[in-house]
Amino acid sequence: MKRCPKCRRRYSDDSLSFCLDDGFPLAPEPDSDPTLISPTVPAPPLTRPWAGVDSSPAQSAQSPSHWVLLAAIVLLAVMLGGGAVVFLYRINKWDSPTNGSTSTTSPATPATKPPKSVPDPTIEAVPSKTPNLTGEWNMVNTVEKTSYPLYANLRIGYRIAITQTGTEFTAEGEKLSENGRTMDAFERTPIHVTGSVDQDGVRATFVEEGLRRKSSGRFEWTTTADGNQLRGKFVSTAAKSSGSSIATRDR
DSSP, X not given: OEEOTTTOOEEOOTTOOBOTTTOOBOEEOOOOOTTSOOOOOOOOOOOOTTOOSOOOHHHHHHHXXXXXXXXXXXXXXXXXXXXXXXXXXXXXXXXXXXXXXXXXXXXXXXXXSOXXXXXXXXXXXXXXXXXXXXXXXXXXXXXXEOSSGGGTTOEEEEEEEEEEETTEEEEEEXXXXXXXXXXXXXXXXXXXXXXXXXXXXXXXXXXXXXXXXXXXXXXXXXXXXXXXXXXEEEEESGGGOEEEEEEEEOO
């Protein structure tokens, strides 16, 4: 006869070594006195058929604590390792020769900017040469574009007198010819010019008092090297005409 020390279940089969309910090792039990009535042993509670060897309460309580402690140790090791990597990276960055704090050249260094030239007050500035247009001029405008076909390729001659003060000038004159034909006195119309001179560039506006109506426009000339001729173009509101303009000083 054998008995389970844990659940107190008896087994008459001596070939069994472990309890069929809880797997605990069986212990031999001496035969009872035939004159004595053995106390009734209550039947053990039913257990799950798939239950294995029962773990002790101490082992169940210790397992979660063990894993929590292990996880804390691993997390601490990772944090320390990451901090060490960051620390070494910053040290290497500070020691790098490309770091802005160790650079010997700054883009804002005044030395990289060209020094400003300071004018010498003892040296007088040389004024730019401005041609003097004062005098009598013969001007010919050739119509190259116009809204009135009869004016196409028309050459109109003028005689003007220019008076220049500084870089500004005015001129008074009249129209004298068309295509080389000298006009009669009653056909001639006055012209008024106002302009300015900038070295070899001359710009002016004009108003011409025609027999029927007034017209206006502008001149853009350049002076020749000797200053005795103006070459450029004109634009007029008369029949929306434009073309070349040449004025020659009357010597």
